[in-house]
Amino acid sequence: MIMGMDNRPPPQSSAVPTLGAAAAHQPPPGHHLAPGRRGRARSEAEILVVAEEVFATYGLHGATMAKIAERVGIPKANIHYYFSTKEALYLRILKDILEEWLSAATFDLRDSPRAALEAYIRAKLHYSRVRPQASKVWANEILNGAPLIREHLEERLLAWVDTKAAIIQGWIDRGELAPVDPRHLLFSIWATTQHYSDFATQITILLRKEALEAADFEQAAQVLTQMVLGGLVKSPKTLS
Amino acid sequence: MIMGMDNRPPPQSSAVPTLGAAAAHQPPPGHHLAPGRRGRARSEAEILVVAEEVFATYGLHGATMAKIAERVGIPKANIHYYFSTKEALYLRILKDILEEWLSAATFDLRDSPRAALEAYIRAKLHYSRVRPQASKVWANEILNGAPLIREHLEERLLAWVDTKAAIIQGWIDRGELAPVDPRHLLFSIWATTQHYSDFATQITILLRKEALEAADFEQAAQVLTQMVLGGLVKSPKTLS
DNA sequence: GTCTATAAGCGGATAGAC
DNA sequence: GTCTATCCGCTTATAGAC
Numbered sequence: 426m427i428m429g430m431d432n433r434p435p436p437q438s439s440a441v442p443t444l445g446a447a448a449a450h451q452p453p454p455g456h457h458l459a460p461g462r463r464g465r466a467r468s469e470a471e472i473l474v475v476a477e478e479v480f481a482t483y484g485l486h487g488a489t490m491a492k493i494a495e496r497v498g499i500p501k502a503n504i505h506y507y508f509s510t511k512e513a514l515y516l517r518i519l520k521d522i523l524e525e526w527l528s529a530a531t532f533d534l535r536d537s538p539r540a541a542l543e544a545y546i547r548a549k550l551h552y553s554r555v556r557p558q559a560s561k562v563w564a565n566e567i568l569n570g571a572p573l574i575r576e577h578l579e580e581r582l583l584a585w586v587d588t589k590a591a592i593i594q595g596w597i598d599r600g601e602l603a604p605v606d607p608r609h610l611l612f613s614i615w616a617t618t619q620h621y622s623d624f625a626t627q628i629t630i631l632l633r634k635e636a637l638e639a640a641d642f643e644q645a646a647q648v649l650t651q652m653v654l655g656g657l658v659k660s661p662k663t664l665s
Numbered sequence: 666m667i668m669g670m671d672n673r674p675p676p677q678s679s680a681v682p683t684l685g686a687a688a689a690h691q692p693p694p695g696h697h698l699a700p701g702r703r704g705r706a707r708s709e710a711e712i713l714v715v716a717e718e719v720f721a722t723y724g725l726h727g728a729t730m731a732k733i734a735e736r737v738g739i740p741k742a743n744i745h746y747y748f749s750t751k752e753a754l755y756l757r758i759l760k761d762i763l764e765e766w767l768s769a770a771t772f773d774l775r776d777s778p779r780a781a782l783e784a785y786i787r788a789k790l791h792y793s794r795v796r797p798q799a800s801k802v803w804a805n806e807i808l809n810g811a812p813l814i815r816e817h818l819e820e821r822l823l824a825w826v827d828t829k830a831a832i833i834q835g836w837i838d839r840g841e842l843a844p845v846d847p848r849h850l851l852f853s854i855w856a857t858t859q860h861y862s863d864f865a866t867q868i869t870i871l872l873r874k875e876a877l878e879a880a881d882f883e884q885a886a887q888v889l890t891q892m893v894l895g896g897l898v899k900s901p902k903t904l905s
Numbered sequence: 906g907t908c909t910a911t912a913a914g915c916g917g918a919t920a921g922a923c
Numbered sequence: 924g925t926c927t928a929t930c931c932g933c934t935t936a937t938a939g940a941c
Contacts, residue, residue: 465906482809486727489934500908505936561808564863568801568808569722571866578870586871603895608871609888613857616864620856623804626811630818631826631848648849655843656896705924729916740926745918 469507471497477518481561485515485569512573519566519574522559525552527585538596539658542614543650549618550649554642557622564623586611603657610657617649709747711737717758721801725755725809752813759806759814762799766792767825778836779898782854783890789858790889794882797862804863826851843897850897857889 475496479488490511494501508514529548532541553560566574586608593607621628625637632641715736719728730751734741748754769788772781793800806814826848833847861868865877872881 468906484724484726484805484809486724487809490936491934501935502909502937503907506906509936511935564808565724565805567864567867568804569724569727571870575866575870578867582867583871583873603891605888605891606884609884612860612864612868612871612885613888613892616856616860617853620852624807624852624856626815627807627818627822628852630811630815631823631852633823644846644849645852648845648853651843651845652853652892652896654896656892656894708924730918731916741917742919742927743925746924749918751917 465507468497468499468503472504472507472514473518473521476514477558477562480515480518480565481558484565485512485573515562515566516573518559518562520577522556522563523574523577523582525556525559527582530589532589532592534592534595538593538602539654542653542658546614546618546649546653547646549614550621550642550646553618553620553622554637554639557625560619560622564619601659603659605657610653614649614653617645621645705747708737708739708743712744712747712754713758713761716754717798717802720755720758720805721798724805725752725813755802755806756813758799758802760817762796762803763814763817763822765796765799767822770829772829772832774832774835778833778842779894782893782898786854786858786889786893787886789854790861790882790886793858793860793862794877794879797865800859800862804859841899843899845897850893854889854893857885861885 472493476488476493479493479496482488483492488511490501490504494504497504504514508517526549529552530545531548532545566572571578589611590607593602593610596602597604597607621637621642628641629635629637634641712733716728716733719733719736722728723732728751730741730744734744737744744754748757766789769792770785771788772785806812811818829851830847833842833850836842837844837847861877861882868881869875869877874881
């Protein structure tokens with residue numbers, strides 16, 4: 426169970442409206458949940474947390490409403506009361522994930538690329554660590570050709586990437602970053618950081634571990650920052 | 666019920682060196698396929714090619730034998746003649762993919778890390794370009810916790826990584842490579858290169874393209890080699 | 906809001922003719 | 924080797940009592 430975790434990455438303390446599935450739909454102020462009862466907000470949040478895990482493990486088609494219901498501890502008909510269809514539940518998870526990720530990139534043109542990119546890499550790695558299931562659901566959807574999230578991707582993510590790519594291009598124009606395609610740089614950061622959630626099973630086996638620990642993520646951060654900063658960012662000393 | 670089920674054909678069982686799905690099972694010399702008929706080798710190869718596409722698009726559970734059969738143009742019962750179960754067909758694809766990838770890393774300790782790593786990055790990118798569906802099937806399986814390929818992973822891939830990591834460590838010991846964890850370096854190369862097949866849908870949308878072209882892969886190669894070589898490999902030249 | 910029961914359809918696998 | 928027909932379990936979604 427992941428309830429009550431802190432999803433915020435270390436560098437920033439961004440007050441983001443959309444939190445993870447676990448924190449979805451804050452109950453209104455003054456609202457209390459009786460110990461034995463669930464209530465709308467709590468049931469919905471519990472379903473989302475469990476569904477995230479089940480979708481990640483079995484995929485959209487392999488996941489069943491019965492399995493989700495069983496793990497939540499309710500009859501499967503109840504899920505249909507909160508989410509009209511299986512796909513609606515699935516889509517809700519995808520959109521939540523995306524908002525969380527977008528909030529991880531706080532950098533703008535005033536920042537130095539060195540500090541900004543390292544913070545972004547570490548923030549994304551942090552999400553891979555604390556919310557790996559969400560990342561897997563996303564990956565599964567994209568892998569299959571984004572049949573359900575495509576439209577949202579073309580609107581929300583595309584616009585976001587345009588603004589961030591412009592910032593990166595600004596750094597290049599200022600001579601603080603090697604002339605690389607900004608979008609491909611973003612892709613590389615996503616690919617490497619999300620790899621530590623999406624391919625965690627493979628990594629765990631190849632590192633002969635039971636599960637990935639903080640130290641493994643720190644090693645990942647070392648390699649990734651060394652690659653990105655060492656390979657692309659011009660050191661402050663050489664600036665003139 | 667899961668492992669050990671390969672092909673059940675009555676007469677000849679095949680312990681053939683695994684090739685790509687497209688090239689699976691070359692007919693023996695002198696063997697001719699009548700234009701209208703298929704023959705064992707051709708049917709099996711056709712099934713594998715189509716199944717790769719269907720598994721990549723729908724996932725293990727979303728893919729159906731009926732859908733594969735329909736695209737091949739045969740009744741679904743015929744597939745069961747060549748592959749005892751759906752899982753056997755799926756596993757065959759996974760093992761084929763892995764062997765192809767492993768063959769892409771030709772480097773050894775005598776090579777320079779610069780030439781070896783660039784060649785490896787470009788070879789992996791090449792596979793992402795020419796065989797993206799295979800990569801997606803693999804990613805899907807790992808994402809879901811490697812329920813079927815786990816054992817194979819623990820044997821075949823783990824041993825392979827050990828030998829390759831030793832070579833990379835050798836470069837570090839010789840002072841030709843920055844002191845990074847060799848396994849995490851491999852993970853980064855896999856993550857970034859496979860991203861261009863696994864997340865091709867997302868990349869295509871964000872680049873406002875219809876499909877990824879050779880030029881996109883070349884740009885990817887530029888960014889990746891600049892990151893890996895510029896950030897980790899010690900050499901006379903660094904930033905250009 | 907929560908539950909039981911069930912409708913309606915799909916999917917993997919097999920039998921057995923040719 | 925290829926095909927048609929079919930069994931049987933599982934899945935989503937709904938109906939309707941409480």
